[in-house]
Amino acid sequence: MKRTIVLYALFLVMTVGAAAMAYSYKPTVNTPKELYAEITFDTLKIDLGTFPESDPERRCSFQFTNTGDKPLVINQAFASCGCTVPNYPKAPIKPGERGAIDVTYNGSGKFPGKFAKTITVRSNARNEIVRLTISGVMTEK
Numbered sequence: 811m812k813r814t815i816v817l818y819a820l821f822l823v824m825t826v827g828a829a830a831m832a833y834s835y836k837p838t839v840n841t842p843k844e845l846y847a848e849i850t851f852d853t854l855k856i857d858l859g860t861f862p863e864s865d866p867e868r869r870c871s872f873q874f875t876n877t878g879d880k881p882l883v884i885n886q887a888f889a890s891c892g893c894t895v896p897n898y899p900k901a902p903i904k905p906g907e908r909g910a911i912d913v914t915y916n917g918s919g920k921f922p923g924k925f926a927k928t929i930t931v932r933s934n935a936r937n938e939i940v941r942l943t944i945s946g947v948m949t950e951k
Contacts, residue, residue: 846936847905848878858915858946866917871910872929872942876903883934887911890928893920894944898931917948 852873861868876882881902889896897912913929926945932938 846878847880847882849935850875850877855943860947862949863922864951868915871912873910875908876905879905886932894927896929922948922950
């Protein structure tokens with residue numbers, strides 16, 4: 811009887827251990843760099859210049875190219891502030907094709923002066939996270 815209980819307990823411990831190992835196993839695959847999408851921007855910073863508080867909305871566009879060998883999918887583009895709204899392509903961008911992330915800045919209700927806002931772009935590219943910056947000066951009316 812004791813032998814049966816010990817064998818059952820040993821079997822249970824081994825089963826739980828094997829399941830834990832299988833759950834935590836993550837195979838490492840060394841994918842060659844040439845099998846990735848890669849996003850290359852023409853510029854990472856855009857200066858919106860100086861503009862009056864009476865006309866606070868400014869638009870700009872960050873142009874990019876998929877310089878990788880796989881389709882590029884932009885998963886997310888978000889700004890550091892609610893006054894900045896990025897709009898990005900939802901469809902995959904084929905290798906060699908170009909695209910753009912359009913950004914709208916609206917400074918209404920904000921204090922005049924210098925500003926710098928960051929747009930974070932997440933994609934399936936080898937350079938998974940890219941940060942873009944817009945800056946400028948909003949003057950009083």
